[in-house]
Amino acid sequence: LSDKLGLCCLFKNNLPVFTMNYPRIQIPFEITLWVLLASFAKIGFHVYHKITIWVPESCLLISIGLIVGAIMHSVHEEPPAVLTSNVFFLYMLPLIVLESGYFMPTRPFFENIGTVFWFAVVGTLWNSIGIGISLFAICQIPAFGVQDINLQENLLFSAIISAVDPVAVLNVFEDVSVNEQLYIVVFGECLFNDAVTVVLYNMFSFVAEMPVVEPVDVFIGVARFFIVGLGGMAFGILFGFVAAFTTRFTSKVREIEPLFVFMYSYLAYLVAELFAISSIMAIITCALTMKYYVEENVSQRSCTTIRHVIKMLASISETLIFFFLGVVTITTDHEWNWGYILFTLLFAFVWRGLGILVLTQIINPFRTIPFNMKDQFGLAYGGLRGAVSFALAFTLPDTIGRKQLFVTATIAVILFTVFLQGISIRPLIEFINVRRTNRNLETINVEIHCRLMEHTMAGIEDLCGQWSRFYWKDKFMKFNNRILRKILIRDSRAESSIVALYKKLELQNAMEILDTASGDIKLLMIKKFLAADLRNIHDILSKNMYKIRERTVAYRGKHALPNDSQTREILIRRHATIRRSLRPRSCQSSNVPRTHKYFSLPAGKSLESRFDAARWHYTGKLRLSLKSLNTTLPFI
């Protein structure tokens, strides 16, 4: 095409009146056209939105891609050079993952972090090894004619197809609106299994070319897993803090503020790619780290821009990925083997189901809300594979003889999961009546009560000397308020956060009036932003109530503990409790350290009385703060 248009229409031998130079603008021109095409597709789906209720957008996009691919194939046009694995990994994937990280619902995620990592790490390992070995067993049957595929290659292939894909899964699960626990576990799993996949892929692709596997390689593989995962996290946190620190100084160049968010998170991703560690982990932790501080530093307009641009880029990148998936499915050369591909589909489905069954049995005793059978079904059936597997299949080294078969099998798994599971998941979940989202209940009142419970828990943990989630959160909040905020936030003295919240709601209100007035706005969009703002409110409230708690602890000190060494006292007490629990014999003896002179009550009695005092204190204070909230925010 480019050659045909790259001509220069000369007007005889004179000055040209009309010239045309297509190759010069080809790259940006075609990218622009693809993006526009994807945007039109998105508009089209929402104009005829009855389709998207039952068929996920991803399926529609792949279908369109298949049609376009068929047309291109029939006119012998080259496929667009856009979905090479480099373009995918360097330009398209980071945009989607940045959005996932930036808009990650922080509280549910940290509440389920154990389960998330359990499924992401152990689940992915389980799938890879299970599928790989099963397929190797199938290869031994001569009837299928795939006896030349050895164990290493099978494992490499199974590593590619065992990772659940963030793009496909999020696309389906956002429509279905299952309950929060289920959503966040699937969401987290598909984001964080990247580290495992990267390691397994590198390990097996290295091993696939090796004649023998030494035991030291297994050890190195394990070491590498920690380097990949923790290294990605470390880079993310580092760049996140640097980004937050940089936005301290942008108050006079408001116009380029959003740039820093994009550049630093992208840099985190690229550096992680450079060192072949988990780039998805890096960009997620970077987004999580910087979000809180950056949004306090930048102006309201920059904040809106950052959120909108992240959403926009992710949305268009996702659309393009599915679209190209369809196109490339047609234009690639395939090697079809019924036996191998059908068994791949079967094993992928069975091992996922088995894995969920076994792993939930193990994790359930540790969970506050255990997964029931229906949740397990959701977890197993929601394990869609997608573009990440696809791109990884294309990066397979050419030394692997059956590369084309692996590519075909990967595409088959993707299409099978995205189409069959993606379309049927909504009716099935409605049929078996999986607990649905409870997000509609989220009001500020609910938030305040959750807060109350969390602070009560923190108080109880303080008193019992347990080191659990609340303890660490408490520790981090203190560190954050004393050190991090001072370093990273420009105006760290901060006005009363209740007033800030009020202002935010005012603005929200004004914007909504304006938007509603200026046309029929999509309710979903409002809801999305409302959910985001609720999360903000939650953060603000938490900060504020934390402060109140701290202040009153200091105040109470005048009665019971005359100076501000309360925290030190609690720490000492906590150590004492631990020591007591380590020496079960002496648990009732009063071995309170003598270094602390203010601790006058007998140790045996103190726990109950102190707990009682704490309960009185917290509820009283909460009543007060609720009252102040009611006067400030009359509409709660």
Added chain:
Amino acid sequence: LSDKLGLCCLFKNNLPVFTMNYPRIQIPFEITLWVLLASFAKIGFHVYHKITIWVPESCLLISIGLIVGAIMHSVHEEPPAVLTSNVFFLYMLPLIVLESGYFMPTRPFFENIGTVFWFAVVGTLWNSIGIGISLFAICQIPAFGVQDINLQENLLFSAIISAVDPVAVLNVFEDVSVNEQLYIVVFGECLFNDAVTVVLYNMFSFVAEMPVVEPVDVFIGVARFFIVGLGGMAFGILFGFVAAFTTRFTSKVREIEPLFVFMYSYLAYLVAELFAISSIMAIITCALTMKYYVEENVSQRSCTTIRHVIKMLASISETLIFFFLGVVTITTDHEWNWGYILFTLLFAFVWRGLGILVLTQIINPFRTIPFNMKDQFGLAYGGLRGAVSFALAFTLPDTIGRKQLFVTATIAVILFTVFLQGISIRPLIEFINVRRTNRNLETINVEIHCRLMEHTMAGIEDLCGQWSRFYWKDKFMKFNNRILRKILIRDSRAESSIVALYKKLELQNAMEILDTASGDIKLLMIKKFLAADLRNIHDILSKNMYKIRERTVAYRGKHALPNDSQTREILIRRHATIRRSLRPRSCQSSNVPRTHKYFSLPAGKSLESRFDAARWHYTGKLRLSLKSLNTTLPFI
């Protein structure tokens, strides 16, 4: 550098624990780093903002670029491949021009459109031919040793350096804050001289390789100028309307709304580049066309995002351009010729001054506010050359023997104008006391009075039968309201625009409170947004008052003209007036067309009486609408 890092640290022959693949991420990584570097520079200048008061940012950036270039040169590092002319024209320039077009102050621009095009077309031609012929004369002096440069090559070179550069000029003039007329003329000139430069460049570069120039080439050159200029405009308007039409349907995909603004304007630019017509014209007219409709269609958040992202991209692109200008100045091979370069500087300066002097003398009688001597100085001295010339010099065909000399001379002209003129323009303008900006006077009251005068003028033109600016504006507004708005805007019934204005101000207020509270905001930023909003208010007011006028015209019909054919009546009358003026003999005869039965007053008398009625009518109505404004907007 890339080769050194592109190694793969293998752990003996085992699995690699640590790998590194720099070439894979090189391009995005280096772009990210350059952008970050530019952002840091911008932050730095604003932290030490005392420098930027006297030295324009462009000079500082070029200086930093020179230093970095010197360092790179000393370590024999290759210069970054970023400022090739393709990258500049395809990726960096459109961002800057889009911002100029999108935030163009519409009213002052259309008020001065004649002067702008006068300077852009005739001024640029004047400079090119003047400098070219003068340099050719210099080439005839054997002492300089440049006798091999023929007339065509001299003209080609002069076409490159005669165009005033938008990036450099805007950078300086935005700091200096001269009066609005002066600003808009320089602003418009440097944006619209692109068409002339493109034509001259193509013509002379074609002619430079031709032995003889036929007369037909001159004719083709003129034809090509119209194709380039008007073609660019046509593409811009076309894509602008398509963009506006597309955003009618985006109410359910709010997250990708801003994308259309960027993609369509970029597409306009690329298509113009493809056909070698004026891409700058295309993107400016596209931005001007779509802005009004798009901003009514999209949500408030999208609108903020569009504006912020356009500003952000333009700002960073501009910074990078100056920076790279400095770097490449050092890393390029130069050919230095004292005589040729000094005379180039002299002629560039002299012909610009002479041109302004002559052209203002010609245009002044047609202007309401003529340019005085001080304005002329501002116009002449503000003719900075910049990155466009630089990029054009690099695209010179290699068949030109003295290409290196031309590149060196271009760089000399750029550095001379940007540094000497750029730094000295502020003190000189302060010294000779050029009329400064009067933008501080802009309040809603002033706006209303301007509106009043415009409507009075339109009324007078209606009555006198003159076809001038106000007539055409009137015509366009009618066409716009009746047809364009219905096609392009989703909710074209539109609530009372006074209410919309009130809401906008409410939102503005809420945002400001929020921003001021959340830290020390830069006043300039507020001012910028205020100015933009004033322009919005102006548009809204104009629309509203226009509606009132229409409505009351219909109302008055009940007394003087019993039905709604008032407008037709005026049209017929206007034609009558023209016919009368064409036949000066019969101008007092009552040749009112008999087809119109409602027109009962004698033609001679009607003009004064009707004017009086119109005056009474307009002022009365204005008093009413002012009153309603005062009740709606108590803070005016």
